[in-house]
Amino acid sequence: MDVVTLAQRPDLEPRLWDLTRAWPQFMLHDPIGDLYYANLQRWGEHTLLGIENGQVITRGFSIAFAMGDEDRAELPSSGWDRVVHWSYLDTLSGREPTEVSALEIAIAPEHRGRGLAAVMVRAMVDNVARMGYRQLFAPVRPSAKHLEPATPMEEYVRRVRPDGLPEDPWMRVHARLGAEVLSVCPRSMVIAGTLSDWRSWTGLPFDEPGTVEVPGALVPVHVDLVQDHAVYVEPNVWMVHRW
Numbered sequence: 637m638d639v640v641t642l643a644q645r646p647d648l649e650p651r652l653w654d655l656t657r658a659w660p661q662f663m664l665h666d667p668i669g670d671l672y673y674a675n676l677q678r679w680g681e682h683t684l685l686g687i688e689n690g691q692v693i694t695r696g697f698s699i700a701f702a703m704g705d706e707d708r709a710e711l712p713s714s715g716w717d718r719v720v721h722w723s724y725l726d727t728l729s730g731r732e733p734t735e736v737s738a739l740e741i742a743i744a745p746e747h748r749g750r751g752l753a754a755v756m757v758r759a760m761v762d763n764v765a766r767m768g769y770r771q772l773f774a775p776v777r778p779s780a781k782h783l784e785p786a787t788p789m790e791e792y793v794r795r796v797r798p799d800g801l802p803e804d805p806w807m808r809v810h811a812r813l814g815a816e817v818l819s820v821c822p823r824s825m826v827i828a829g830t831l832s833d834w835r836s837w838t839g840l841p842f843d844e845p846g847t848v849e850v851p852g853a854l855v856p857v858h859v860d861l862v863q864d865h866a867v868y869v870e871p872n873v874w875m876v877h878r879w
Contacts (some may be wrong), residue, residue, distance in 0.1 A: 696759065702733050793807070814878070
């Protein structure tokens with residue numbers, strides 16, 4: 637597999653979106669995402685494509701943003717959403733970025749299990765280093781957490797194997813490449829919609845108040861029948877690669 641940037645192969649941008657099928661449908665409805673994906677041409681150097689036999693089989697997105705001021709002294713507890721928001725505001729104000737965060741690595745389902753996730757993480761680290769940055773943050777979405785949505789993320793991330801590596805497979809990929817866990821970001825993505833929206837996204841009835849466990853979700857979705865509303869607040873885990 638060859639890995640190139642979108643800046644090198646802008647002709648392949650339409651093929652990037654074929655990999656959206658790798659995500660659960662409800663994950664495509666975070667409104668903050670449009671601040672990045674609708675302006676992808678700005679992020680050509682930050683967008684990676686894995687190409688094999690002429691096909692785009694993996695993709696990787698990252699984003700640059702500024703930290704250091706009093707209101708941005710620490711990584712945000714609102715994780716993925718906030719770094720995209722910060723970066724968008726930086727663009728409007730002409731503020732120079734100081735950091736980079738990974739946003740996504742997706743692999744075509746039929747090519748999973750080949751070790752391509754590690755290849756793409758390494759490629760993203762190398763790409764960010766090439767641009768002159770000294771570290772890469774990542775609001776990591778633990779890949780096995782959806783199997784136990786009731787488990788608090790703080791408890792989940794403390795689990796390690798006898799070799800000291802994280803129990804979660806996706807966290808383990810990052811750790812093997814040198815990343816360390818920093819903190820949980822409890823409100824990394826917020827996805828809200830009407831009950832009709834959620835029924836169309838999941839195929840579930842959403843006809844009882846309280847919480848609903850949705851396939852692919854890391855935590856339960858909160859349901860309010862009176863307000864015809866359901867909201868998913870996804871926790872992620874801040875990790876960092878330094879070099």
